[in-house]
Amino acid sequence: MITVTEYAELQSYQKTVVTENTLATASRRAYISQKTLDWMIDKYQATRIEETDQVLVLEEVRRNSFKLGAYVGYIQSPFNEEQIQILPKIELGDSQIVKSKNILKNMLSEVYDIRPKEMSEADLTQTDLPIHEWIIRRFLEELEQLIHHxxxxxxxxxxxxQPYLKGRLLVQQQINHGVGKDYLFEIEYDEFLFNGIENRLIKTALIYALEMTRNDHSIAIGHDFTELMHEIPTCHDPVESLGQWREGKLFSQYEDIKPWCELLLLNINPSFQNGERRGMSLLFSMPQLFEKYVAKKLQTQLKPCHRLQIQPSRQTLVSHTPKNRTLQNWFALEPDLAVYKGGDCQVILDTKWKFIHQEKANSTEKYGISQADLYQMHAYGNKYLGQKGQLILIYPKHQKFTVHLPHFNYSDELCLYVLPFDLEKGVLIGQELVAAMI
Incomplete structure (x- = not known):
């Protein structure tokens, strides 16, 4: 198993046999076979996991190397059993693997509304599992509880x-029966089955998990569950079918397993050809994960009179009337977060999964903040706040960014605050500034 962080460089070593020494743990650079490198370039170059995501999976692609983008998770090559675990880059230097993995677990748990679970001896043995194996193990544990219930x-x-009547006779089909089949009846009837959409989605997630896992324990219990659920069909389009998952008292026993199904089915990318495993991935966009994580944490800290809206899309950058056509609004302005009081927008917040430096306080380096980000925030302030109010940019906290920066003035009435978010504690550094604004 290769373990790296985001933005790590992967290079080929021009061998067809992978040895254990070659797959040594690294954080910023690792070596993979040329076959795996070519497969990843073919699969992920210039493609995005989600249409709305602007982050590339691979960057700086060359013939024998590339850099990973801002995605974390797991990639399983169809060649030589090569596996790559990608963890968040939480520091500028060499990341602490255990710390990074725990932060990712906490973020996933928060974003997918996974209920906290009491730690047991079994849980303690899972701390060394790769992130995808931890997800699969927790899914199987919830499935075990559900089957027990x-x-x-x-x-x-x-x-x-059938050669007997049951339920309702389908008259038209019976009339069209061929000669010599008079003893058979075309019928329809209600049967009490386990084929509800929830069970089919769980079965689909189970099949995906078994294709991905290499853990002996997970394989053993997963196959046992497959036997128990062998009569339940899978979903052809599980992502679309997730919207049909039913809620309420009658389905309360499914509440704990639903987040794990969503986590697997929304992010796993199986590539099966003729039933043969041809590589899989379970990837998460860190910019999106960071945005959702911050939103979840901030929602719990607002006053009851305030409302946090995620990606409001009420404004556009320009209005335009093409020749011989009606007036149209172009270029939607969608900040990550907005705080409303009643119908009034109080504060606009945007998250950036980038590392800035509080020590680079000069007109040349400008803390490492992108000029494009400041132009974007100015457009939000113009359209959402009428050039009067406060804007907030949120970056991850790290050893070079631990306190909020002095505020930036667009004008006497519109200013921007840049705040760090503590990933370990799940809190915004400078929360008192936000409270004062609203």
């Missing part, structure tokens, strides 16, 4: 041909 069954309308 009992899967829910539903009545399903079934059409069948």
């Amino acid at each position: 009992g899967l829910k069954r539903d009545y399903e309308l079934v059409q069948d041909v």
